[in-house]
Amino acid sequence: MDLQPSKLPSSPHDPPLTAIVIGAGLGGCAAAIALHHHGHRVLCVLDKVRQFGRLGDSLGLGDNAFSLLEKWDCNVSDIKNIGNQAPDMSIRRWKDGKVLAVQPLMDMAGYIGHRGDYHDVFLKWVDQRGIPVRMDSEVVAYEDTEPQPSITLKSGEKLSADVIVAADGIKSLARPLVLNMQDDPVSSGYACFRAFFKPDQSMKEDPACNKYLGRDCVNFWIGPDMHLVQNTLRGGEEFNWIITHKDDGDVPESWFQPGDMEEVRRLVGDLDPDIREIVKKTEKCLDWKICYREPLPTWVSPGGHRIVLLGDSCHAHLPTSAQGASQAVESAGVLATCLDLIKGKEEVKIATRCYEKLRFGRTRQSQTNGEDLRDRWHGVLKGADEEREIDPEDVKIKNRWLYSFDAEEDARTRWKSIRGVVEHEFLTGKINPLC
Ligand SMILES: Cc1cc2nc3c(=O)[nH]c(=O)nc-3n(C[C@H](O)[C@H](O)[C@H](O)COP(=O)(O)OP(=O)(O)OC[C@H]3O[C@@H](n4cnc5c(N)ncnc54)[C@H](O)[C@@H]3O)c2cc1C
Known part of the structure; x- marks a missing residue:
């Protein structure tokens, strides 16, 4: 498949909304693919590194991500074929390997594979859509002023679009620059x-x-x-x-x-x-x-509301959540859906404010799920005598409920009521913090 820009899926807006994505990690790639699928025009994806290596190691993608990627015409077997093919996983006792519980691998992270290999596939999907990825393009400044929000690259070049998506990872520069939040790990x-x-x-x-x-x-x-x-x-x-x-x-x-x-x-x-x-x-x-990072009270630029954070920059996960990349994919789908549902570019601020409200609770649940698992695993054998049987339920991974969720459908279902809340906030001039 080679989806050229001329074959852009039909846009809900005339002219289509334009977007720039900062960061070509899995979150940034997912954002570009989702925006493109929904008919928005992704001018480019920018990344600061000169080239990508096979970085990281194991990363999981769950069904909640696959179902969206499939909807966006990505051939998900490209990922499934290189992920771990084992049907089950075992949870064992540290000192002797005694099996405490056995679960389908799908209960944890779906397909666990090498992050670098998955990243290559995501980059290929972006490329197939004719979306330019510009390497060696470090963003050093963000501005959300009229007529359009803009970014400045280290080279001095300035770029602007109707909406700017900062998917720049856990050490996000957008967090301090866009949100004015201290970056305190x-x-x-x-x-x-x-x-x-x-x-x-x-x-x-x-x-x-x-x-x-x-x-x-x-x-x-x-x-x-x-x-x-x-x-x-x-x-x-x-x-x-x-x-x-x-x-x-x-x-x-x-x-x-x-x-x-x-x-x-x-x-x-x-x-x-x-x-x-x-x-x-x-x-x-x-x-x-x-x-x-502590949960952020906002993911959107306070001035013009047209620069948004996505992925690890605003909702990083512990490894025991096994959901960092999957939640970034969900956020991408929700942002693209919200941009569909507005009347035109003058309402981008409604879309971005709805996006953060729609996503915050769900990402918190998925983050705390990982904390719960870590605490159960690290606590269950403390002081336990050798003979005591451990209840498998106490050590099982409880992620399955996260997978049967269609984030785009959820956004469409809740859109009317969330939009009402956002409009009221703009009317009164008081935007309530997410937390
Ligand atoms: C090198 C690396 C290794 C990782 N290894 C693992 C792993 O083994 N297992 C795991 O579960 N997770 C790993 N992760 C995290 C995982 O990739 C993310 O949790 C998930 O994929 C969501 O990613 P993201 O796109 O939000 O952020 P990231 O994957 O961190 O991507 C952010 C991207 O933004 C770019 N960027 C940052 N600042 C700027 C800027 N100012 N201008 C332009 N570009 C910028 C970065 O170069 C990077 O490519 C790793 C991340 C990285 C960066």
Whole structure:
């Protein structure tokens, strides 16, 4: 499929609304695809990096994201085919691997695959629609003044559109510049050591290492204040582990900080031997401090209301939510739908204010779901005596309710009443904070 700009889906507005998206991560790509599908004209997607690498490791996409992507004519089997093919996942006891619960993999994150591979597919979908992605284009300033909101690139170039979408990630510059919010990362009290590698022949042949190497599979080992996720992809050609552990230190908030394998080996000293050895033999890992941000009282520029935040810039998730990317896809669909439902560009501010109101509660639920799971996993075995049976329900992942949700349909259903609230707020000049 090659959807050229000349073959833009028909627009609800004449002329079509124009949009610029900042950030070509999964959230920014989803925004571009959704806006295009709804007939809005995406002038470009800008990203500050010169080129993308295969960055990150495991990332999940749930059915709530797939159903929207499918509606937007994306061939979702491009993703499903490269995601983990295991039907089930097991939740095990840290010290001996005893199975505490077994669940369909779909209960967690749907398809878990490599973030870099998924990102490539999203970029391909953007490209198929003829939407230009401009690399090496760092946005350094935002302005929401008449006649149109605009951004300034590091090069000095200025660009404007009817609506500007800042999908610039957890370390968003839009958050301080557009919302005037202090960018205060909040430590979650945890950090992750993470490794993703191709196991070598000696690992594959070593019975101490290869129990989880022969096929796609996902397992979790949970213990007091820690858990380990193992994800084996491509029939055993690729292997990933992530250890979440208590951390009060000052690891910088970075996707690229090298981890200390000696510290990892110490942490896994009392781990189930069936997984311990391959972790211990891993050459290198990354150290991620798990930071989050307090919920924001607004996601929209206060002056003209035509610059909006989307994805991690306004609703970052803990890894245990397994929903960061999926919620960004939902937000993209809701924003595009709200822009459909207004009368024209003079009402963009109604669309953006409705968008944040429609999305806030849902993203909070999905964020706190991840906190709940982490706390259950880290608490359930505390002080538990060896013989006590653990109720599987206490450790199961409870994400399934999040998947059977059509965010665009929800936006259309609630549009009239939310629009009423927003119009009243504009009339009285008092916009109520989201929280
Ligand atoms: C390098 C990296 C690795 C990751 N690894 C994982 C992982 O292993 N597992 C997981 O679950 N999640 C991972 N994530 C997070 C995950 O991608 C997001 O939670 C989710 O996909 C939603 O993404 P987003 O598009 O909102 O933000 P991001 O994926 O962070 O994308 C933001 C994009 O904005 C660009 N950008 C930032 N500032 C500017 C600016 N001023 N001007 C122009 N462009 C800008 C960035 O270069 C980036 O491409 C990772 C993110 C990154 C950036």
